[in-house]
Amino acid sequence: MAHLPPPTLESCRALDAADPLAPLRAQFRLPPDLIYLDGNSLGAMPQAAASQVQRALEQEWGQGLIRSWNDAGWIHRAQAVGDAIAPLVGAGAGELTVADSTSINLHKVLWAAMALGQQRAPQRQVLLTERDNFPTDRYIAQGLCDQFGWTIREVAPIPASAERPVPQELLDALAAPDVGLLLLTHVNYRTGAMHDMAALNRLAHAAGVITVWDLAHSTGAVPVNLKEPGAEADFAVGCGYKFLNGGPGAPAFVWVHPGHVNAVEQPLRGWFGHAAPFEFDAGYRPAAGIARYTCGTPPILSLTALQAGVQTLGAASPWGGMAALRAKSLSLTRTFIAASAATARAHGLQLVTPMEDSRRGSQVSWGCGPQAPDGYTVMRALIARGVVGDFRASPRPGEPDILRFGFAPLYNTHVEAWDAAQALGEELQRASSARAAGAALVARSAVT
Amino acid sequence: MAHLPPPTLESCRALDAADPLAPLRAQFRLPPDLIYLDGNSLGAMPQAAASQVQRALEQEWGQGLIRSWNDAGWIHRAQAVGDAIAPLVGAGAGELTVADSTSINLHKVLWAAMALGQQRAPQRQVLLTERDNFPTDRYIAQGLCDQFGWTIREVAPIPASAERPVPQELLDALAAPDVGLLLLTHVNYRTGAMHDMAALNRLAHAAGVITVWDLAHSTGAVPVNLKEPGAEADFAVGCGYKFLNGGPGAPAFVWVHPGHVNAVEQPLRGWFGHAAPFEFDAGYRPAAGIARYTCGTPPILSLTALQAGVQTLGAASPWGGMAALRAKSLSLTRTFIAASAATARAHGLQLVTPMEDSRRGSQVSWGCGPQAPDGYTVMRALIARGVVGDFRASPRPGEPDILRFGFAPLYNTHVEAWDAAQALGEELQRASSARAAGAALVARSAVT
Numbered sequence: 001m002a003h004l005p006p007p008t009l010e011s012c013r014a015l016d017a018a019d020p021l022a023p024l025r026a027q028f029r030l031p032p033d034l035i036y037l038d039g040n041s042l043g044a045m046p047q048a049a050a051s052q053v054q055r056a057l058e059q060e061w062g063q064g065l066i067r068s069w070n071d072a073g074w075i076h077r078a079q080a081v082g083d084a085i086a087p088l089v090g091a092g093a094g095e096l097t098v099a100d101s102t103s104i105n106l107h108k109v110l111w112a113a114m115a116l117g118q119q120r121a122p123q124r125q126v127l128l129t130e131r132d133n134f135p136t137d138r139y140i141a142q143g144l145c146d147q148f149g150w151t152i153r154e155v156a157p158i159p160a161s162a163e164r165p166v167p168q169e170l171l172d173a174l175a176a177p178d179v180g181l182l183l184l185t186h187v188n189y190r191t192g193a194m195h196d197m198a199a200l201n202r203l204a205h206a207a208g209v210i211t212v213w214d215l216a217h218s219t220g221a222v223p224v225n226l227k228e229p230g231a232e233a234d235f236a237v238g239c240g241y242k243f244l245n246g247g248p249g250a251p252a253f254v255w256v257h258p259g260h261v262n263a264v265e266q267p268l269r270g271w272f273g274h275a276a277p278f279e280f281d282a283g284y285r286p287a288a289g290i291a292r293y294t295c296g297t298p299p300i301l302s303l304t305a306l307q308a309g310v311q312t313l314g315a316a317s318p319w320g321g322m323a324a325l326r327a328k329s330l331s332l333t334r335t336f337i338a339a340s341a342a343t344a345r346a347h348g349l350q351l352v353t354p355m356e357d358s359r360r361g362s363q364v365s366w367g368c369g370p371q372a373p374d375g376y377t378v379m380r381a382l383i384a385r386g387v388v389g390d391f392r393a394s395p396r397p398g399e400p401d402i403l404r405f406g407f408a409p410l411y412n413t414h415v416e417a418w419d420a421a422q423a424l425g426e427e428l429q430r431a432s433s434a435r436a437a438g439a440a441l442v443a444r445s446a447v448t
Numbered sequence: 449m450a451h452l453p454p455p456t457l458e459s460c461r462a463l464d465a466a467d468p469l470a471p472l473r474a475q476f477r478l479p480p481d482l483i484y485l486d487g488n489s490l491g492a493m494p495q496a497a498a499s500q501v502q503r504a505l506e507q508e509w510g511q512g513l514i515r516s517w518n519d520a521g522w523i524h525r526a527q528a529v530g531d532a533i534a535p536l537v538g539a540g541a542g543e544l545t546v547a548d549s550t551s552i553n554l555h556k557v558l559w560a561a562m563a564l565g566q567q568r569a570p571q572r573q574v575l576l577t578e579r580d581n582f583p584t585d586r587y588i589a590q591g592l593c594d595q596f597g598w599t600i601r602e603v604a605p606i607p608a609s610a611e612r613p614v615p616q617e618l619l620d621a622l623a624a625p626d627v628g629l630l631l632l633t634h635v636n637y638r639t640g641a642m643h644d645m646a647a648l649n650r651l652a653h654a655a656g657v658i659t660v661w662d663l664a665h666s667t668g669a670v671p672v673n674l675k676e677p678g679a680e681a682d683f684a685v686g687c688g689y690k691f692l693n694g695g696p697g698a699p700a701f702v703w704v705h706p707g708h709v710n711a712v713e714q715p716l717r718g719w720f721g722h723a724a725p726f727e728f729d730a731g732y733r734p735a736a737g738i739a740r741y742t743c744g745t746p747p748i749l750s751l752t753a754l755q756a757g758v759q760t761l762g763a764a765s766p767w768g769g770m771a772a773l774r775a776k777s778l779s780l781t782r783t784f785i786a787a788s789a790a791t792a793r794a795h796g797l798q799l800v801t802p803m804e805d806s807r808r809g810s811q812v813s814w815g816c817g818p819q820a821p822d823g824y825t826v827m828r829a830l831i832a833r834g835v836v837g838d839f840r841a842s843p844r845p846g847e848p849d850i851l852r853f854g855f856a857p858l859y860n861t862h863v864e865a866w867d868a869a870q871a872l873g874e875e876l877q878r879a880s881s882a883r884a885a886g887a888a889l890v891a892r893s894a895v896t
Contacts, residue, residue, distance in 0.1 A: 029506075029510045031511045034513075036513060038513065038514045042517075044510075044513065045509045045510040045513075050505050053501065053749060054502065054505075056696075057493065057753075058498060061493045061696055062492075062493040062498070063479045065482075065490060066486045066489050066836060066838065067831070069490075100548065101743060101744025102744055102745075103716065103717075103718030103743050103745075104552065104716060104744055107715075107716055107717075131730075134719075135722070135728045135729060135730070136717075136718050136719035136744065138730065138732075139717040139718065139719065139731075139732035140716075140717055140718065142717070142731070142732060143716075143717040143732065147715070248509055248516070248517075248522060248745070248747075248748035248749070249522075249744075249745040249746045249747040249748045249749075249751070250747065251747060267555075267591060268552060268591075269551075269555075269584075269587040269588055269591040270551030270552065270584050270587065271582075274583070279841070280840065280841070281843075282579075282583070282586065282843065282844075283590070284590060284591065295549060295551050295552055296549025296552055296584065296700070297549055297550075297551075297689070297697040298697045299696075299697040299698065299699060299747040299749075299750035300695065300750070301501060301695055301697075301749045301753055302747035302748070302750040303697070305505075383515070388514060388515070393727070393728070395728055395729075395730065396730075
C-alpha cells in the first residue's frame with residue numbers, strides 16, 4: 001500500500017461513483033455538512049429505526065399494551081435479532097442471542113468459560129489477555145479471576161505482521177501449561193489492529209485453552225467466522241451500537257459454541273433464561289441453548305432500534321453482504337491513510353493502525369507522540385468544523401494519545417475520507433503554528 | 449370494609465367526579481373501549497414517552513450522534529432518572545440509580561449484601577426469603593447462595609393481620625442465629641399482599657440481619673420509605689415498567705443505604721461503574737456511591753421512555769404525590785373488591801388479596817379453587833371483551849390459580865372498576881353455565 005499513488009479528490013470521486021454500496025447511505029439520517037467518522041463508537045441512525053421504534057411506541061406499547069408480548073412478538077424479538085446477527089459472525093440460527101450490555105454478557109461468558117475450564121483442566125487457572133484490551137473487558141476479567149481464584153496474565157504483544165500473523169508474545173504465553181482461557185478483542189479499540197482469529201483459535205485449542213472473543217469493533221464491519229472449520233471459537237460477545245447501528249446503549253449479543261452451550265450455566269439466573277419462564281417454577285432450570293444467556297426482561301424499545309440497524313445492514317446482501325462491506329471498508333481506510341499520511345507524519349504523528357489490509361479493522365488511528373501537536377486540541381478543532389472522530393488519551397507514559405477515525409462502509413464515502421484528511425492536515429498545521437508561536441513567545445519572554 | 453354498602457354505578461361515577469387526580473388520565477394514550485387493569489405488569493404509555501423518545505431518536509441520535517453523550521446529557525440520564533425516582537421511595541438524591549434489569553440489579557445487591565454480611569457476621573450464612581417470592585428473585589438468590597456457600601431458607605408465611613403486622617413464621621425465622629440476610633418483595637406479585645417494611649427492617653436489624661427489598665409492585669403505587677427513621681432498609685431494587693410506566697423492559701433501579709454503599713463492591717465490574725470511566729484505567733476502581741452499581745452503557749431509548757414515565761407520575765405532586773396516589777389506589781381496589789365479591793364468591797372464587805387497606809398493594813387477586821370455573825378461560829373471555837387483567841397458574845397443587853386485576857391510580861377510574869366487576873360476574877356465569885351444560889352432557893352420555 002505504501003507504494004500506491006496518493007489519492008486525489010478526483011480519484012475519490014471515481015471510487016464513490018463506482019461503489020455499488022453507495023445507495024445504502026440513503027438508508028441513514030445523517031446531519032448535512034457533517035463527516036461522521038465515529039461509527040465505531042456510535043453508529044448513525046437508520047431511517048428504519050425511527051419508524052420501527054415509533055411503531056413499537058404507538059401501536060405496540062400504546063395500543064397493544066401487555067398483549068404485545070404475544071401479538072407483536074416481543075417475547076421472541078431478542079432471539080429474532082440474534083438470528084439476524086448470527087450470519088454476520090458465522091454463527092447458526094438459534095446459537096446467538098441479544099441481551100443486556102457487552103460488559104454483562106462478557107461477565108456471563110467468562111464465568112461460564114472458567115466453569116468449563118474447571119471441568120476440563122482444573123489445574124489451568126490463568127486467564128490470558130492483552131494489556132490493551134478495552135478496559136471494561138479487563139475489569140470484568142479481573143473481577144472474575146478474583147472470584148474464581150484465578151490469575152490474570154497480560155501480554156503486551158508487538159503487533160503481528162503478514163508473515164507472522166500471531167504475535168510471538170501470544171504464542172509463547174499460550175504454551176504455558178497453566179493457561180486455561182484466552183480473552184481477546186478481535187479488533188483493538190485503540191489501534192484498530194485485528195487479530196487472526198482462526199489462527200489463534202487453532203493454537204489455543206491445540207494448547208488446551210478455551211477462547212473468548214469480544215467482537216465489539218468487528219461485527220458489521222469485518223467478516224467474522226466463529227465456526228471456521230478446524231478453528232472454531234468457544235465464546236463471543238459483541239456490541240449493538242457500533243457498526244450494527246443499533247442506537248445509543250443498544251443491547252449487546254452473546255454467542256456460545258453449540259457444542260458446549262449446555263455444558264455449563266451462566267451466573268445471572270434471571271427468569272428469561274429459565275427453561276419455562278411463564279410456568280413460574282420454584283426452582284431454576286436453565287433453558288437449553290443460548291436462551292440460558294438471557295436474564296431479565298429485555299428493553300424492547302432499544303431492542304427494536306437494534307433490529308432496524310441489523311436489518312439495514314442486510315441491505316448489502318445483494319452485493320455480497322459482509323464481503324462487499326469489508327472491501328469498501330478497506331478501501332475507505334486505505335484512502336484515508338494514504339491521503340493523510342504525508343502531512344500527519346510531517347507533524348510528528350505515527351500511524352498505529354496496521355498498513356496490511358489483513359490486520360486492519362475499520363478504523364484509522366494516528367498517534368500523537370511528544371513531537372506532535374496536542375491531539376485533544378486537534379480533535380476538538382476537527383469536530384468544531386464538522387469532522388467527527390474521537391480522541392483517546394494515552395493509557396500510560398511513553399505511549400501516544402490517539403486520534404481515531406472510524407469508517408462505516410454502509411454510509412461513509414471516499415470523498416469524506418479525502419475531505420477529512422485535508423481537514424486533519426489543516427488543523428495539524430494550525431496547532432503546530434500556534435505551538436511554534438507559543439514557543440517563540442516563551443523564548444522571547446526568557447530573553448527579556 | 450366488609451360492612452360498607454356495595455358500590456353502584458352511580459356511586460362510582462360520583463367518586464370519579466370527586467377525584468382530584470382524574471385529569472391525569474389524559475396524560476396517557478390509552479386505547480378506546482379498553483379497561484386496562486394490567487398496569488402492575490406493563491404500565492400504559494404516557495404521551496410524553498412518545499414525544500421524548502422521538503426527540504431522542506431524531507435530534508439526539510440522528511443529528512447529535514456521538515456528541516449527545518455530552519450535549520444531550522446522555523451520560524447523566526440514568527442518574528437523573530434515578531434522582532426522580534428516589535423521592536417516590538424515600539431515598540435521597542444521588543442514592544438511587546437506574547441500570548440494567550431488576551434481575552441483574554438484584555444479583556448485584558444480593559452479592560453485595562452477602563459480602564457485607566460476611567464482613568459483619570461470617571457465621572450467618574442463611575438467606576431468608578418467602579416461598580412465594582417472584583421466581584426470578586428466588587433463582588438469583590439460589591444462584592448466589594450456591595456461589596457463596598450459603599443456604600436459602602424459605603418460609604411460607606400465613607398472611608399477617610392488622611393486629612399482627614409481621615407473620616409469625618417470619619418472626620420465628622428471623623430469630624435464628626444463622627440468618628444473615630432477609631430478601632422480601634414488598635408487595636407480592638400473586639396476592640397483592642404488602643409487608644410492613646418498617647416493622648421488618650426494625651426486627652431484622654435487632655436480630656443482626658441485613659434487609660433487601662424488591663419494590664417491583666410498590667414503586668409508584670404505594671408509598672415506600674426506605675429511610676424511615678429507626679427502620680431503614682439496607683438494599684432495594686425496583687422495576688421501571690410497572691407503575692412507573694417506563695415502557696416494555698424499561699431499565700430497573702437500585703438503591704443502597706448510603707451508610708454502606710462504599711463498604712462493599714458489586715460483582716459486575718463494567719466501565720460505567722468505574723470511578724473515572726473515560727480515563728480508561730487499567731485497573732478497576734469502583735465509583736463512590738451508587739454509581740458503582742452501574743455496569744455497561746445504558747440503553748438510552750428505553751431509559752428516555754422511563755424518564756417520561758417518572759415525570760408523568762410527578763404530575764400528581766400538586767395533589768399530594770404518592771399519598772394522593774395511594775388514597776386513590778385503595779379506593780379503586782376497595783371498589784373492585786366490593787363490586788365483585790358477591791358474584792365471585794358465589795362462583796367459588798376466594799379473595800387472596802388482603803381486605804385491610806394497610807396490607808394491600810395496588811392489585812386485586814381472585815383465586816380459582818376446584819369449585820370455581822377455569823380461571824384461564826375466564827380471563828381470556830375478559831380480555832376478548834376488552835377487560836385486560838392477567839392469569840397466573842397455581843405454583844403448586846392445592847393452591848388456586850389467580851385472576852389478577854391491577855389498578856393504576858394515575859389512569860384507572862372507579863367506573864372502570866365497576867364495569868370490570870360486572871364483566872367478571874358475567875364471564876363467571878357464562879363459564880359456570882358451560883361447565884354445568886358440559887357436566888349434564890357427560891351425565892347423559894353415561895346413561896345412554
